[in-house]
Amino acid sequence: MTNNWAALTTAEPELAKLVEERFGAYTHHILATLRKDGSPRTTGLEVRFLNGELWLGMMPDSLKALDLRRDPRFALQANPGEGTGMGGGDVRISGRAIEVHDPAQKAGYSEEVEPPEPFHLFRTELTEVTRTYIEDDKYLVVQVWKPGAPVRTLKRT
Template sequence: MTTSWQEFEKVAPRIAEIFRRRHAATGNLCFLGTLRPDGFPRICPMEPRFFEDRLWLVGMPDTAKFRDLERDPRFTLHTATVDTQVSDGDAKVWGTVEDVQDEDLHARFADHLFAETGLDLRGRRFDRFLGARLVGASAVEVSGGHLDVTVWRAGGQEKVVRKH
């Protein structure tokens, strides 16, 4: 069972809020985990985008991370932080990607990206346009001398575990 971002926000609002807040705070920077052909993990920086209520893993085509996802669609995406105290929280999501080939969607995305960042991909064909389908997520928050770990699995609701 997998879940779209829009569905995820409904069943795991705390994790979704932390993920979105940390994503925005770092200029959209996250770390993408994929599996190399030899089975070892690969971690790469990337700037996933929210568009039309979905999380998209987009970037420079024909890179190792996208070849990994073409071969094995499983991924993890972790918000970037340099705060060892995690005072603003931290979140990660994981699941699979699906390649969405829809020229109208691609055109709307390119228009939105240009308006938001000035990066002009308008009129280009997207060989891969990867939408995230989530199967799990977690977030941590530190406050009042305790650590709250919020976890979620597809098909369920988020649960908070407090550690003192």
């Protein structure tokens, strides 16, 4: 089973569209990785949704890139924006980041994004996508998608 971004867009196109729009609203987002000692590290990051993949590009030998090389698990939080309104809700993506070494794949990414050279490029394998939002100023709604399962929706007052 493929757990890339295309898997979500195929299984749950409405959720995928909302998540992409939420990430598209701002340039910088928050990436959580694991340090050598296992403690969390959070850093800013730009992300791209291209060709059915969620891509993470990073400066050479950045601490977040070194973290992901050592332990590929990550969590990605969309920029919440100004204030507390969170238009479109709060979205998070968890998974594994796999470094891309193939020159053709990196060149294809570079054509679209034009990153500063050199750079690390990671494609993602998703383990969970979560959207949290307020409905009717009354309910907290949490949508959770995991590969191979439909979206689970939880609602509480």
